[in-house]
Amino acid sequence: MFFRREKFDREMDEEMRLHLELRERERSANGLPAEQAHTSARRNFGNALALREASHDSWGWAWIEHFAQDLKFAFRMLRKNPGFTTVAVLTLALGIGANTAIFSIVDAIFLRPLPFADAARIYLVDRTGNRLGGSSISEAIFVAWQREAGGIFDHLGLVQFVGSVKLTEDGEAQIISAAGASDEFFPALGVQPELGRNFSPQDGKPNAAHVAILSDSFWRSQFGANPNILGRRLTLQGLPFTIIGVLPREFVWPLMPSPPQVWLAVQVPLISKNPSNGGQLAVGLLKPGVSPAQAEAALTPALGDLRQEFPQMFSPHEKAHLDKLHEVITRGAGPVPLLLFGAVGLVLLIACANVANLMLARSAARQREMAVRAAIGASRRRIMSQLLTESVILAVFGGAVGLFVCYTVFDAILAFVPAEIPHIGAYNIDGIVLLFSFLLSFLTGIVFGFAPAMDASKVDLNSSFKEARAQNVPSAGRIRNVLASGEVAISLILLIGAALTIQSLARLMWAPAGFDASNVLTFHVALSGERYGTAQKRSAFFKQAIERLAASPGIEVAGVTDTLPALRTGSDMLFSLENEFNAQGGLEAHDADIRVVSSDYFRVLQVPLVRGRMFEESDNASNVPVVVINQAMAKAFWDRQDPIGHRIWIGKSMGPSSAEPAPRQIVGIVSDMRQDSLADLPNPAMYVPYAQTKYTDSEYFVLRTERAPLLAVPQVQDALRPIDPETPLTQISSMQDVVYASVKDWRFHATLLGVFGGLALLISAVGVYGVISYSVTQRTHEIGVRMALGAQRHSILRLVIRQGLTLASIGIAVGVAAALGLTRLIVGLLYGVSAADPLTFVGVAMLLLVVAFAACYIPARRAMRVDPMIALRHE
Amino acid sequence: MHRDEIPPGTLYLLILKTLARRGELHGYEIAKTIQQNSEDVLQVEEGSLYPALQRMLVKGWVKAYWGTTAENRRARYYRLTALGRKQLQIEQSQFERVVGAITRVIETA
Numbered sequence: 001m002f003f004r005r006e007k008f009d010r011e012m013d014e015e016m017r018l019h020l021e022l023r024e025r026e027r028s029a030n031g032l033p034a035e036q037a038h039t040s041a042r043r044n045f046g047n048a049l050a051l052r053e054a055s056h057d058s059w060g061w062a063w064i065e066h067f068a069q070d071l072k073f074a075f076r077m078l079r080k081n082p083g084f085t086t087v088a089v090l091t092l093a094l095g096i097g098a099n100t101a102i103f104s105i106v107d108a109i110f111l112r113p114l115p116f117a118d119a120a121r122i123y124l125v126d127r128t129g130n131r132l133g134g135s136s137i138s139e140a141i142f143v144a145w146q147r148e149a150g151g152i153f154d155h156l157g158l159v160q161f162v163g164s165v166k167l168t169e170d171g172e173a174q175i176i177s178a179a180g181a182s183d184e185f186f187p188a189l190g191v192q193p194e195l196g197r198n199f200s201p202q203d204g205k206p207n208a209a210h211v212a213i214l215s216d217s218f219w220r221s222q223f224g225a226n227p228n229i230l231g232r233r234l235t236l237q238g239l240p241f242t243i244i245g246v247l248p249r250e251f252v253w254p255l256m257p258s259p260p261q262v263w264l265a266v267q268v269p270l271i272s273k274n275p276s277n278g279g280q281l282a283v284g285l286l287k288p289g290v291s292p293a294q295a296e297a298a299l300t301p302a303l304g305d306l307r308q309e310f311p312q313m314f315s316p317h318e319k320a321h322l323d324k325l326h327e328v329i330t331r332g333a334g335p336v337p338l339l340l341f342g343a344v345g346l347v348l349l350i351a352c353a354n355v356a357n358l359m360l361a362r363s364a365a366r367q368r369e370m371a372v373r374a375a376i377g378a379s380r381r382r383i384m385s386q387l388l389t390e391s392v393i394l395a396v397f398g399g400a401v402g403l404f405v406c407y408t409v410f411d412a413i414l415a416f417v418p419a420e421i422p423h424i425g426a427y428n429i430d431g432i433v434l435l436f437s438f439l440l441s442f443l444t445g446i447v448f449g450f451a452p453a454m455d456a457s458k459v460d461l462n463s464s465f466k467e468a469r470a471q472n473v474p475s476a477g478r479i480r481n482v483l484a485s486g487e488v489a490i491s492l493i494l495l496i497g498a499a500l501t502i503q504s505l506a507r508l509m510w511a512p513a514g515f516d517a518s519n520v521l522t523f524h525v526a527l528s529g530e531r532y533g534t535a536q537k538r539s540a541f542f543k544q545a546i547e548r549l550a551a552s553p554g555i556e557v558a559g560v561t562d563t564l565p566a567l568r569t570g571s572d573m574l575f576s577l578e579n580e581f582n583a584q585g586g587l588e589a590h591d592a593d594i595r596v597v598s599s600d601y602f603r604v605l606q607v608p609l610v611r612g613r614m615f616e617e618s619d620n621a622s623n624v625p626v627v628v629i630n631q632a633m634a635k636a637f638w639d640r641q642d643p644i645g646h647r648i649w650i651g652k653s654m655g656p657s658s659a660e661p662a663p664r665q666i667v668g669i670v671s672d673m674r675q676d677s678l679a680d681l682p683n684p685a686m687y688v689p690y691a692q693t694k695y696t697d698s699e700y701f702v703l704r705t706e707r708a709p710l711l712a713v714p715q716v717q718d719a720l721r722p723i724d725p726e727t728p729l730t731q732i733s734s735m736q737d738v739v740y741a742s743v744k745d746w747r748f749h750a751t752l753l754g755v756f757g758g759l760a761l762l763i764s765a766v767g768v769y770g771v772i773s774y775s776v777t778q779r780t781h782e783i784g785v786r787m788a789l790g791a792q793r794h795s796i797l798r799l800v801i802r803q804g805l806t807l808a809s810i811g812i813a814v815g816v817a818a819a820l821g822l823t824r825l826i827v828g829l830l831y832g833v834s835a836a837d838p839l840t841f842v843g844v845a846m847l848l849l850v851v852a853f854a855a856c857y858i859p860a861r862r863a864m865r866v867d868p869m870i871a872l873r874h875e
Numbered sequence: 876m877h878r879d880e881i882p883p884g885t886l887y888l889l890i891l892k893t894l895a896r897r898g899e900l901h902g903y904e905i906a907k908t909i910q911q912n913s914e915d916v917l918q919v920e921e922g923s924l925y926p927a928l929q930r931m932l933v934k935g936w937v938k939a940y941w942g943t944t945a946e947n948r949r950a951r952y953y954r955l956t957a958l959g960r961k962q963l964q965i966e967q968s969q970f971e972r973v974v975g976a977i978t979r980v981i982e983t984a
Contacts, residue, residue, distance in 0.1 A: 011941075015951045016925060018944075019903040023921070046922030054926035058933050 005056070005065065012052045020045055049376060066382065070389035077390055078397075084362060085394070088355045091766075092398025094759060095351030096444060097406040100399075100429070100437040101413050102344040104406075106337045107432060108423045110330040115250050115425065117190040118285060122325040123292060125156070125282040127303060127318050139266075142182075142282055144302035145320070152295045153284040157185030158266055160280040161256050164526060164730055168235040173728045176218070178236070179253070179260035188285040189253075195219075196230045196245030203244075203265035211265055212236070213245040218261035236262070238529030254329050254422035255281065283325070292322035332422040335828055339749065342822075343497065343756040346490045348440075350760050352448035353483040353490075354767040359391065359449065360480050361774045363456035370456055383457040391449025392442055399441030403434070416751050418744045451479050477775070481807055484771040487764035488811025488848055489818060491757070495844045496819045498757035500830055500837065501750040507832035508743055514673030514682065515565055515605035520735035521709035521716070522564055525727055526698050535694040536621065541723065542690050542699065546598055548719040549703060554712045556704040559601035560690060564700050564735070565675040566742035570595065575686065577637060578647040578663055589653035592633055593675065593685040596693055602670055604702040605735075612644045612668030619667075620691040627664040631672050633684030643669065650686065664688065678742060679831050702735065709734040749829050761848075765855045772804045773859035783863050784871025793864045800863045804856030805849065812845045886927050887936075888970055889917070891963040894937065894955045901942075901950040902928065928953060936962050 020041050027037035045051075078085045116122055125145065126137055137145075142158050149156040162178040183199040192198065193213060203211050212234055214223075223229050234241040241264070252259070266280075286295060299320035307314035330337075363370075373383055406413075407429060414427055532538050542560055549558035563570045573594040576587035599615035602608075610631060619626050627648065634643045647663040664686075672682035690696050705712045713732060720729070776783075783796055823835040833840070893908045894900060900908065905928075906921050931937045936959035942952045955963070 011951065012925065014949065015902055016922075018901070018948060018950055019906070019921065022903045044921050046920065048922065051922040051925055055929040058926060058929040 008056060009052060012055055016045070016048050016051070066385060067389070070386045071393070073386060074390040074393045078393065084358060088358055088394050089398045089401055091351045091354050091763060092395055092444065093401035093405060094763070095348035095402070096395070096399040096437060096441055097402025098344045098756070098759070099348050099440055100403055100433060101406045101410060102340045103436050104429050104433040105417060105427055106340055108425055108427045109333045109337055109421060110424070112424045114326055115252065119326060121286045121288065122189060123284050123286055123322040124325055124328050125284050125299065126321050126323070128321045137280055137282055139280065140306060141303065142280065144306060145282065145299050148298055148302055149284070152287060152290055152298055154287055155184040155188035156282060156284040157188040158182040158280050158282055159185050159253070160266060161260070162264065165236050166526065166528065166728060168238070173726060175728055175730050176261045177258045178262045178264055179256060180264050180266040182266045185283060188283045190285070191248065191251055193245035194248040195227070198245060199265045210239055210241040211244045212241040213247060213263040214243060215247050215259065215261050216249040216251065219246045234262070252425055254424055255332070295322050296320045329422045329424065335826065336421060339826060339829070340752065343494060343753055346494055347756050347759050348444065350487045350490050350763045350767070352444060353487045354763050354770070355394065356448040356451055357480050357483050357767055357770055359452035360455060361770065363452050366456060380457045384453045387453035387456055388446060388449045391453070392445030395441045395445030395448070399437050403437050416748050418748050455479065480771050484767050484807050485811035485814065487767040488808050488852065489815035491760040491764040492812055492815030492844060492848055493819045493822055494753065494757040494760045495847065496823060496840060497826060498750070498753035499840045499844055500823060500826070500833055500835065501746065501753050503833045503840065504829065504831040505743060505746040505750040508678050508746055511674070511678055511832070513565070513678055514671060515607050517735040517739050519705050519709060520604060521703045521705050521712050522700055522731070522733055522735050522738060523716070523729045524698070524700050524731040525729060527727065528697060532697070535696060538696045539621070539691045542598065542696065544723050545701070545720055546600065548723065549701070549716060552715040552719045554706050554715055556706060557600050557603045558701065558703045559598045559604045560699045560701055561601045562596040562695065562699055564702070564738055565605070565673060566678055566739045568677050568742070570676050573650055573686070574653050576649045576652050578649065587649060587652055590637065593683045594650070595675070595685065595687050596690050596695055596699070597687050598690055601702060604704045605673070607673050608671050610669045610671055614668055615689040619689045625660070625662050625664040625692050626667045626689065628668040628670055628687040629666055630670055630682060630685045632682045633686065634669050636684050678739065746831070761851060765851050768804060768807060768852050769855040769858065771807065772800060772856045775803065776800060776859040776863045780866055780871050783866045784868040787866065787868040788872065797860045797864045800860035801853065801856045804852055808849055808852030812848055816841060816845065885970065886923065887931065888963070888966040890927065890931065891936065891955065891959060891966060894953060895960065895963055899952045899954045901944070901952050905953070931959070
């Protein structure tokens with residue numbers, strides 16, 4: 001059609017020329033003078049060019065041709081203004097690139113569909129109204145539910161994170177990550193092993209042969225994707241396992257701290273330590289047509305039955321509860337996706353406002369060009385579509401540059417994403433992300449191009465040609481002011497968010513944790529196998545290890561604990577005071593944190609003893625059971641009395657399997673420490689010596705070192721090798737790094753908002769500068785007149801700066817109002833600072849005023865130096 | 876002499892009718908014929924004739940071919956198609972219905 005266009009135009013011209021000539025001849029035949037006949041024929045005919053265009057448009061080819069024309073023209077315009085193009089493209093690249101990066105993360109967190117066939121029917125089954133809080137279930141509950149599952153679920157499976165296990169291959173030990181699943185877990189997800197078979201009900205029986213299913217990545221990395229892997233032996237924790245299957249490559253189970261490399265058959269029922277809390281998840285594939293509410297109604301009575309058996313463990317309010325798997329995953333990310341999208345969307349808005357402002361300023365300069373276009377027959381729609389094409393091209397370029405930047409810094413961005421956020425599949429820049437980026441660029445182009453296009457296409461032919469200097473259209477000036485104020489407002493919102501989260505992080509890091517993490521080395525050991533089959537054997541290991549470590553050069557004190565502060569993996573236990581009975585005549589139950597430690601644990605972390613004594617050598621299995629408590633516990637349960645010498649039962653109310661055989665005597669009180677997370681105030685806590693409990697198969701060593709903690713690692717290995725060369729030391733880290741890692745979420749929010757806030761500040765400073773600078777240029781004449789009439793230079797300076805600060809103040813006022821509403825959404829991410837913290841609001845507002853002042857100062861200086869003579873002569 | 880502009884929407888009808896009566900005409904002849912037949916009362920907005928003719932070509936109501944005038948000038952001639960003839964009937968009855976309605980309104984007023 002492009003080839004035919006020329007012919008079409010030629011023919012239309014010929015046809016119309018004939019018409020005009022015939023009409024002209026008729027007019028002169030009627031007696032009009034030749035020249036008048038010519039003009040009157042033309043006037044009667046109308047705009048031949050516009051009519052030709054309209055004729056051509058009837059064929060419906062127009063849009064393609066217009067588009068090609070607009071495209072060609074847009075490229076020409078952008079090439080001709082390299083300065084404008086560069087600034088606009090870079091601004092947009094920042095906005096679109098940031099949005100693309102964030103989209104790819106949020107896409108992996110929850111936009112992507114779950115890779116399971118019947119994802120809509122997959123539910124997590126847990127419970128509400130639990131006495132101890134939390135909603136995880138135990139094997140006992142699972143077994144009870146399994147009996148009811150027939151009419152409700154197609155499959156009901158159990159899954160559990162096991163954590164680090166020791167794999168021994170050819171005498172070499174390595175630590176891998178393991179998970180447990182019952183036979184119906186994979187079927188509930190509709191997943192079939194790629195190789196071999198799934199767990200069978202027999203595999204879950206007690207005393208069944210141990211079997212394992214490998215993850216695809218582990219099969220590839222460990223066994224070179226050996227197709228004859230089935231039936232091979234695997235030694236885990238010293239026990240022989242047989243490999244029965246390999247999972248498909250695309251399989252993911254997002255609700256785990258780290259992707260498991262091996263899956264083991266959960267033996268249901270295991271010897272249940274605790275019928276109430278187990279940390280397992282039940283996953284069910286609902287039968288088609290069964291509603292979650294029906295399932296809940298059917299499963300709740302089973303909890304009542306368990307309550308008959310273990311009255312202390314189950315509260316009367318417990319109910320079964322179903323949650324769609326996808327929603328659980330989404331919730332797991334908390335407000336993070338919203339925060340990410342919100343912040344990055346605001347940055348893009350500012351970028352749009354800025355580019356719109358640039359274009360508005362330019363459209364004033366292009367007024368004559370537009371007038372010429374209109375005069376030779378371009379309709380307003382055509383002019384608008386041409387201007388919009390220009391802005392879309394700009395945005396697409398910006399998007400391409402942004403995508404490139406995003407791609408190069410993607411790994412750096414990912415380093416900030418907390419690993420605990422469950423996500424479906426990997427974070428990557430894939431086709432969906434590319435599509436998003438392109439569509440966003442397109443939309444962005446329309447958004448920031450619309451106001452300038454509207455404005456520029458509103459051409460008043462008369463004034464445009466008559467005026468020697470293109471006068472600024474007042475409406476465009478108003479739009480520019482609104483945009484600049486809007487930029488300031490949005491920057492303020494982002495900066496307040498940044499200031500609040502950064503303060504939270506700082507307060508958290510400086511919070512009185514109650515322990516000293518500096519110069520402390522930590523590592524983990526898991527004691528398993530025949531060698532450590534009894535509590536006595538384990539206790540002997542710890543005693544020997546602590547002695548040898550403390551005697552090593554560079555190590556001052558050595559201790560053990562079952563969990564480190566700030567790891568959030570500590571457990572709690574029910575305990576009862578010896579003489580406190582409830583209405584039924586049973587012992588009243590209370591809840592407190594429990595830790596299995598050595599007495600030097602407190603010395604390593606420098607937690608002072610307040611009263612009584614620490615553990616001693618004699619506090620072993622053959623002597624009186626003892627316990628040390630913290631001040632919070634002393635205050636909560638003994639208030640004014642002295643707890644020392646009192647006795648408590650630990651686990652007594654939790655049934656025979658958890659109850660300790662004898663009460664423990666309180667021998668000491670230590671000061672409080674934030675031992676679960678830095679953000680939580682200390683709970684009541686009990687510390688029991690490792691020599692007086694059986695729960696010692698997994699302990700952390702803590703060592704106070706003379707120099708940098710990690711320098712002591714060789715001494716640690718030298719000290720422990722003679723006792724046990726086989727058990728690997730894992731999670732070797734300084735205590736400071738453990739604490740640092742525990743605030744990763746806070747760091748993530750603070751970094752994110754800090755970066756986006758900074759970007760916003762930068763872009764909007766440029767925006768304010770642009771508006772003021774342009775207005776000074778526009779007002780050169782006015783300023784010249786003022787000076788000629790005797791205005792002082794500094795009053796001109798004030799005039800310009802006042803204009804800029806007025807814009808900024810309006811923006812700040814609007815921003816403060818909006819921020820007051822929006823920061824409420826991030827209350828959950830704050831620590832130790834209120835979402836409406838007045839100091840933060842005032843501080844950020846001041847910062848913006850200072851930046852706005854600086855942005856106006858440069859053009860104001862220029863205004864001050866206007867030479868009245870030159871300004872007036874210019875007219 | 877006062878000339879009325881043709882009512883909007885009736886340009887197709889006038890072109891169709893003119894071509895139906897006169898056979899083959901080029902643009903200027905169509906404009907001229909409409910003017911003469913209306914005894915100089917109706918004046919075609921001359922330029923708008925051409926976009927209208929193109930639209931009618933697209934719709935298949937007319938056909939165009941290049942011929943020569945009596946003075947041996949190249950000119951594009953237009954001729955009704957069968958579809959055009961059908962369209963003429965539709966436009967005409969529509970027009971009469973509207974005019975009839977308007978007349979009744981005016982007379983009863």
